[in-house]
Amino acid sequence: MKKIPYLTSSSLGVTLTLIFLFSKPSYGLIDTDITPPLIPNPRLQKAYVALHAWKHAMTYDPNGFTSNWCGPKVCNYTGVFCAPAPDEPYITTVAGIDLNHANIAGYLPEELGLLTDLALFHINSNRFYGKVPESFRKLNLLYELDISNNQFSGGFPYVVLYLPSLKFLDIRFNQFSGTIPSQLFDLKLDALFFNNNNFQSSLPKTFGNSPVSVVVMANSGLTGCFPSSSLVKMAGTLREIILMNNGFTGCLKPELGALQGVTVFDVSSNQLFGPLPDTIGKMKSLEQLNLANNKLSGYIPESICSLPKLKNFTYSNNFFAYEPSNCLKLRAKDDRKNCIPYRPLQRSEMECKSFYAHPVDCSVSGCAPRRSPPPPPPVHHWP
Numbered sequence: 001m002k003k004i005p006y007l008t009s010s011s012l013g014v015t016l017t018l019i020f021l022f023s024k025p026s027y028g029l030i031d032t033d034i035t036p037p038l039i040p041n042p043r044l045q046k047a048y049v050a051l052h053a054w055k056h057a058m059t060y061d062p063n064g065f066t067s068n069w070c071g072p073k074v075c076n077y078t079g080v081f082c083a084p085a086p087d088e089p090y091i092t093t094v095a096g097i098d099l100n101h102a103n104i105a106g107y108l109p110e111e112l113g114l115l116t117d118l119a120l121f122h123i124n125s126n127r128f129y130g131k132v133p134e135s136f137r138k139l140n141l142l143y144e145l146d147i148s149n150n151q152f153s154g155g156f157p158y159v160v161l162y163l164p165s166l167k168f169l170d171i172r173f174n175q176f177s178g179t180i181p182s183q184l185f186d187l188k189l190d191a192l193f194f195n196n197n198n199f200q201s202s203l204p205k206t207f208g209n210s211p212v213s214v215v216v217m218a219n220s221g222l223t224g225c226f227p228s229s230s231l232v233k234m235a236g237t238l239r240e241i242i243l244m245n246n247g248f249t250g251c252l253k254p255e256l257g258a259l260q261g262v263t264v265f266d267v268s269s270n271q272l273f274g275p276l277p278d279t280i281g282k283m284k285s286l287e288q289l290n291l292a293n294n295k296l297s298g299y300i301p302e303s304i305c306s307l308p309k310l311k312n313f314t315y316s317n318n319f320f321a322y323e324p325s326n327c328l329k330l331r332a333k334d335d336r337k338n339c340i341p342y343r344p345l346q347r348s349e350m351e352c353k354s355f356y357a358h359p360v361d362c363s364v365s366g367c368a369p370r371r372s373p374p375p376p377p378p379v380h381h382w383p
Contacts, residue, residue: 038072050112050114052069053109053111054109058105060105061104062103065104081097095120097121098120098122107130108133110134115139119141127151131157132159137162140164144168147171147174173195174196177200182205203224211234222246223248224247225249226250239263239264240264242266252267257280258282260285263287265283266288268290269293271294272294272296275298277301281302282303283307289310289312290312297339313333314332316338319352321338323338339351
């Protein structure tokens with residue numbers, strides 16, 4: 001990830017370390033004698049209002065994460081981290097919130113928009129529900145937003161489209177539904193995770209505009225043609241792509257060989273068909289390749305199993321009819337349930353013959369398989 005201009009960090013771990021260095025400890029005695037109006041710092045006074053509104057919106061905190069959220073010293077609150085304000089270094093402000101794995105239930109109140117200096121907001125693995133507040137539009141410095149593994153619902157949280165500093169977005173394992181907005185892929189994100197939601201959508205044409213290095217969209221109800229051309233547009237930055245268990249159809253196109261920086265390519269459990277392009281063997285950085293549970297056919301190109309960094313190659317439950325000997329030398333491979341002669345645990349001969357009786361033509365545009373017509377039904381001559 002790129003460095004946060006505000007906290008000068010390129011990853012969550014380093015970012016939080018810097019925040020800890022600038023922050024007061026989150027334990028110790030809380031001075032409850034000072035009333036909120038006497039907080040001399042207006043930014044911390046707003047933080048007090050926001051955090052206490054949030055605590056009031058929490059219905060369950062089994063581990064007592066917010067038990068010390070009382071009194072004006074908000075920088076002492078568990079999960080709240082303070083740092084010098086980016087525009088006024090001599091003023092302390094709330095720069096990060098981390099309540100990961102707290103198992104807290106409740107909702108996010110609109111008052112959280114008062115935390116205008118917030119760079120990190122991490123609440124994964126809780127039971128927050130409802131929607132992301134519209135007031136988040138005011139969080140112009142927000143760099144990392146992680147609301148994964150909660151119970152948020154409704155349509156895609158459009159408010160994230162208005163966060164100019166956002167680089168890391170994680171909304172996976174929620175109950176978001178509907179379509180994916182085209183504007184999402186115009187954001188200057190470095191990492192995007194929205195897997196395991198209830199979207200019913202095809203990918204917008206803008207998908208190829210995204211500069212992400214990591215994108216995980218598994219188990220998300222996505223449909224339509226496999227986005228080979230869009231992925232090629234992302235070749236300069238893309239390093240990991242996981243699209244498993246969706247409804248993508250079509251052939252894998254030879255142009256995918258341009259993804260020479262990609263290390264993880266997982267398109268398993270879709271409805272892909274046709275042969276595997278030889279050009280996949282040009283993806284020199286590839287370490288993990290998963291094509292399982294599709295309807296791919298033909299032969300496995302020798303160049304793929306000769307890739308210098310390939311560690312795991314899974315192509316089970318397809319209709320491949322041949323694999324070169326160098327594929328058998330890979331330590332982690334899975335070729336079960338194909339049509340490969342003399343290999344164990346393959347499909348039946350009848351199933352393979354039935355499949356290959358109607359070959360797929362990938363030269364035809366579109367993403368529905370073009371097969372040769374089936375033979376006419378037999379004519380019965382009744383006496």
